Amino acid sequence: MDKKYIAYITRGAQAVSGVFSVVSRAMLTVLLIVILTLVCFACIFTVYVKTALTRTLELDLDDFSANLSSVIYYLNDEGEPVELTTIQGTEFRIWLEYNEIPKNVEHALVAIEDKRFYEHRGVDWYRSTAALVNMFLRLRDNFGGSTITQQLIKNVTMDDEGTVTRKLQEIFRALDFEHRYSKSEIVQWYLNVVFWGKGSYGIAAAADTYFGKDISELSIAEIASLIAIPNNPSKYNPYSYPENNKSRQEDILSEMYIQGYITKYEYESAMIEELEFKQGQKTINNQLINTWFEEAVIDEAATDLAELRGISKDAALMLLSRGGYSIYSTFKPSVQKALDDVYMDIEKLPKTTGSKQQLLSAMIIVDPYTGHTAGMSGNIGEKNANRLLNWATMDLGRRPPGSSIKPIAVYAPAMEAGIITPDTKYDDSSSIVLQGRKDGWVPKNDDGGYLGVINIRRAIVRSRNTISVQVLDKLTPAESFRFMTDKLGLNLLPADEDYAPLGLGQLTVGATPREMASAYTMFANAGVRMEAITYTTILDRSGNVVFENMPVQSVAIGEKTAYWMTSILNDAAVSGTGSEANLGSMPTAGKTGTAGESKDRWFVGYTPYYVAATWCGYSTPEQIKMASGRGNPASQIWKRVMSAVHEGLPKRDFSVPSDTYLKPVPGIKEAEYTVTYQTERGTVFLTETESARVGSAVTVTAPSFTDFDIIGESSRTITISENTSLNEITFVYRHNPVATTPPPPTMAPPPSEEPSTPDPTQPDDTDTPAPPTSTPTSTPTSTPIVTPPEASATPSA
Numbered sequence: 001m002d003k004k005y006i007a008y009i010t011r012g013a014q015a016v017s018g019v020f021s022v023v024s025r026a027m028l029t030v031l032l033i034v035i036l037t038l039v040c041f042a043c044i045f046t047v048y049v050k051t052a053l054t055r056t057l058e059l060d061l062d063d064f065s066a067n068l069s070s071v072i073y074y075l076n077d078e079g080e081p082v083e084l085t086t087i088q089g090t091e092f093r094i095w096l097e098y099n100e101i102p103k104n105v106e107h108a109l110v111a112i113e114d115k116r117f118y119e120h121r122g123v124d125w126y127r128s129t130a131a132l133v134n135m136f137l138r139l140r141d142n143f144g145g146s147t148i149t150q151q152l153i154k155n156v157t158m159d160d161e162g163t164v165t166r167k168l169q170e171i172f173r174a175l176d177f178e179h180r181y182s183k184s185e186i187v188q189w190y191l192n193v194v195f196w197g198k199g200s201y202g203i204a205a206a207a208d209t210y211f212g213k214d215i216s217e218l219s220i221a222e223i224a225s226l227i228a229i230p231n232n233p234s235k236y237n238p239y240s241y242p243e244n245n246k247s248r249q250e251d252i253l254s255e256m257y258i259q260g261y262i263t264k265y266e267y268e269s270a271m272i273e274e275l276e277f278k279q280g281q282k283t284i285n286n287q288l289i290n291t292w293f294e295e296a297v298i299d300e301a302a303t304d305l306a307e308l309r310g311i312s313k314d315a316a317l318m319l320l321s322r323g324g325y326s327i328y329s330t331f332k333p334s335v336q337k338a339l340d341d342v343y344m345d346i347e348k349l350p351k352t353t354g355s356k357q358q359l360l361s362a363m364i365i366v367d368p369y370t371g372h373t374a375g376m377s378g379n380i381g382e383k384n385a386n387r388l389l390n391w392a393t394m395d396l397g398r399r400p401p402g403s404s405i406k407p408i409a410v411y412a413p414a415m416e417a418g419i420i421t422p423d424t425k426y427d428d429s430s431s432i433v434l435q436g437r438k439d440g441w442v443p444k445n446d447d448g449g450y451l452g453v454i455n456i457r458r459a460i461v462r463s464r465n466t467i468s469v470q471v472l473d474k475l476t477p478a479e480s481f482r483f484m485t486d487k488l489g490l491n492l493l494p495a496d497e498d499y500a501p502l503g504l505g506q507l508t509v510g511a512t513p514r515e516m517a518s519a520y521t522m523f524a525n526a527g528v529r530m531e532a533i534t535y536t537t538i539l540d541r542s543g544n545v546v547f548e549n550m551p552v553q554s555v556a557i558g559e560k561t562a563y564w565m566t567s568i569l570n571d572a573a574v575s576g577t578g579s580e581a582n583l584g585s586m587p588t589a590g591k592t593g594t595a596g597e598s599k600d601r602w603f604v605g606y607t608p609y610y611v612a613a614t615w616c617g618y619s620t621p622e623q624i625k626m627a628s629g630r631g632n633p634a635s636q637i638w639k640r641v642m643s644a645v646h647e648g649l650p651k652r653d654f655s656v657p658s659d660t661y662l663k664p665v666p667g668i669k670e671a672e673y674t675v676t677y678q679t680e681r682g683t684v685f686l687t688e689t690e691s692a693r694v695g696s697a698v699t700v701t702a703p704s705f706t707d708f709d710i711i712g713e714s715s716r717t718i719t720i721s722e723n724t725s726l727n728e729i730t731f732v733y734r735h736n737p738v739a740t741t742p743p744p745p746t747m748a749p750p751p752s753e754e755p756s757t758p759d760p761t762q763p764d765d766t767d768t769p770a771p772p773t774s775t776p777t778s779t780p781t782s783t784p785i786v787t788p789p790e791a792s793a794t795p796s797a
Helices: 003-053 061-065 103-113 125-138 148-157 164-180 183-193 203-211 220-227 242-258 264-272 292-309 313-322 333-343 402-416 456-461 465-475 477-487 499-504 513-524 559-575 633-645
Strands: 071-075 081-086 326-329 360-366 373-377 425-428 452-455 528-530 535-539 545-548 553-555 589-595 600-606 611-617 670-679 684-693 697-701 708-711 715-719 728-735 781-784
Touching: 071 292, 103 148, 103 183, 103 220, 103 242, 148 164, 148 183, 148 313, 164 183, 183 203, 203 220, 220 242, 220 264, 242 264, 292 313, 292 326, 292 373, 292 535, 292 545, 333 360, 333 373, 333 633, 360 513, 360 633, 402 456, 402 465, 402 477, 402 499, 402 513, 402 559, 402 589, 402 600, 425 456, 425 465, 452 456, 452 684, 456 465, 456 559, 465 477, 465 499, 477 499, 513 528, 513 559, 513 589, 513 600, 513 611, 559 589, 589 633, 600 633, 611 633, 715 728
Parallel strands: 071 326, 670 728
Antiparallel strands: 071 081, 326 535, 360 373, 360 611, 425 452, 528 553, 535 545, 589 600, 600 611, 670 684, 697 715, 697 781, 708 728
C-alpha cells in the first residue's frame, strides 16, 4: 500500500480520535453537571420535605376515645382552682368503638373509597401517580386518588387546597399516620369524624338522621346509602337528591359484590330494597348552655389547639369535648357579676326611641397589666343557646369605633413621634387644608361649630374632627395604619389607610370591643399593649402542660406618651364628651365614639385597675336616639358596670414616670387681637381680646347699641400679625337719641361712663352723648373670611 495513503489514513484516524475524545469529554462534563444538579435538587427536595411536607399530624387517637369531658377552671382569691364549667360537644355525634361498627359498614367504605386499603401503607401509589399525571397533562387541580387515610387527614385538618404542595404534604402525612396507627383505628376514626350532612357527624349519628335507627339495625342497602353521602353531603343527601343518592348506592353495592364483600343474593336483594328515610328522635340531650365568657374560652382554646396540632377547629372542639383537658381561665366572678347585673336585666339599660329593634350592647373588661380578661358580655339579656354571635369578641360583630379610635390611631403615635404635645396648637376651623388630600375634603365637627385655635388637650376633650385629621395629615395615614396593625394588632383592610377611617373611626368593617380594649391597655400599662386573653394554660388528662397561652405584648409607645395621653383622657372622662362615664373618686380616663350618624356608640375607658370597652348599636345599623334626648348609652352602661366592679377597691392613681418632659411643639402661630367699643369722646365701654392664627384674616361686625350710631364701617377686617400692637380694631359710636332700638330683655346693660365730676372746660351741649344706658342688640363676632369646601364625611365624636 502506498505510504502516502497509509499516512493519510493514519492522520484521518487521529483526527477522528481527537474529535471523539473532545465529544466524550464534553458528554462526560454534561453528565457530571446533570448528576451534580440532580444531587443538589435531591438535597434541596430532602430539606423541603423535612421542613414543609413531613410535619407530623399531632393527634392522639386516645384523646378521642377517652370520652372524658374537659373542664374549665378559674383561680379564686387564694389562688386555688375552682371549676367553672365542663365542655360538651355542640354537634350531633354518637361515638362508636371499633367493635361496634358492623363489618358491612367498613366493607362498603373500603369498596367505594379505597379498594386497596388493606394492602397499602397510607398511599395508593397507582391512583396517586395517575392523579398527578392527570394534573400535569391536563392542567387540572382536581387530583383525586386519595385513600381513606388521606381523606381522614383532609377532614381533620380542613386543608383541601388544590396545589401540588398540599397533595405532597398529604402523602407524607398519610405515610406517617399509618406508621403510627392500625387500619382498624383509622376506620374507626374516619367513621366517627366525617361530616354526614344535616348537622350529623359520624355514621352512627347519620343512621339516626336518615333512617331513625341504631347503626346495628341497618340493612346492607341502608348502609350503602349512608356511605354514599360523605363524598359530597349536599349532592348525595337522600332527602334533597334521592336520585343522586340511589345512583351512588348502587355503585357501592356493585363494588361490594365485585370485591367479594357480599354474595350475589345479598347484592340483588339490596338493589331492589325500598328505602324509607325518616328523621330519628336522638338529639344532644340536656345540652349545657355556656355563658359568653365560657364560650369565648372554648373558642380561643380550640383555635390554639387546632394550630398546635395542625388540625381543623372542628376537630379541636371534638378533642375538647372528649379528651379530658383542664383549661385554666382568667375569669373573675365579682367582675362578671357586675356585668350580669346590668346586661341580663334589660330594664337597667338606657332607653332608646324611634326604632322597632332592641338596642344591643357588648362589653369586655381586661386587666391591662396581664391581658387577663376578667369578664365579658356578648349581648344583652339571658343567653339561651350556644354558638351565638358574641359582639364583644367575634369578627362578625365588628362595628366602626368612631372617635374612640382617635387616641390610638392618631394622637398617641403622633405624640410618640414628636409631632404634638398636649399644648400644641391647631386651628379648629372650616378653612384647614390637608396636604395629603388633593380634593379639598375637610370633615365637620359633630356639633357643627368651630372653636378656633385650641391645643391638643382641648381638641381631644372636645373631640374635634378637624384637628384629628390635621394631626393625621402630619403623621400620615400610612404610618397610622402601620402602628395600628403592627403595634396594636388590629385587623384593618387596605381601604382603611385613609383619613376618614383612621382620623374619624369610620373603618371599613370595624373593630370589636376586645380589640379596642387590648389597644387601650397601652395607656394604663406604661406604653405596653397587652392582647386580651381568656385562659392561661391547657393541661392534658395526665396533668401535662399542652399549651401555655402567653398574651401577645408589644411596646407600642413610651411611658411619657402613655402618661400624657392618660392625663388628657382623664380630662375627657371628667369634663369632656365622656363625662357620663366618670367614676368620681376612682380616677377614670377614656374616650367616646360615635359612628355612622349615631348608628354605633362606644366608650373605651380605663382606671388604674381595669380597661373596659363598651359598644351599643342595633343588629341592623340604625340611628340610636336616646329617650332622654341626649347622652351616650355606651358611657352610661360603662359607668353602671364599672362602678360596681370598683366598689370596695382602694383608690389608686395612674402611674407617673420619673421623666414626663416632652419637647415643646408649638404648632400653628397665633396672636391676640383686641376689639374696642368707645364713644366719640373716647370713653371705652367694652373691650374684647381674642386669639387667631397669624396670617389669617379676621372680620368683626360691630354690635348696635340703643341711642347710638356707629361712625364709619360697621364691619372691619384685619390680618393677624405677630406684632400684637397692629392687631387692633376700634369702633366709635355717636350719641343719637332719635335712633331708639328696644334692647333685648335677656341681655345686661353696658357699663356706665358717668364722670365723677363735671368737666367745666366742656360746653354744655345737648349733642354731647351721655353714657349708653341700654344694651347691645348683638354680641361682637370674629370669624375667618375664608370660605371652606363642604365636608363629605360623617362627623364622629
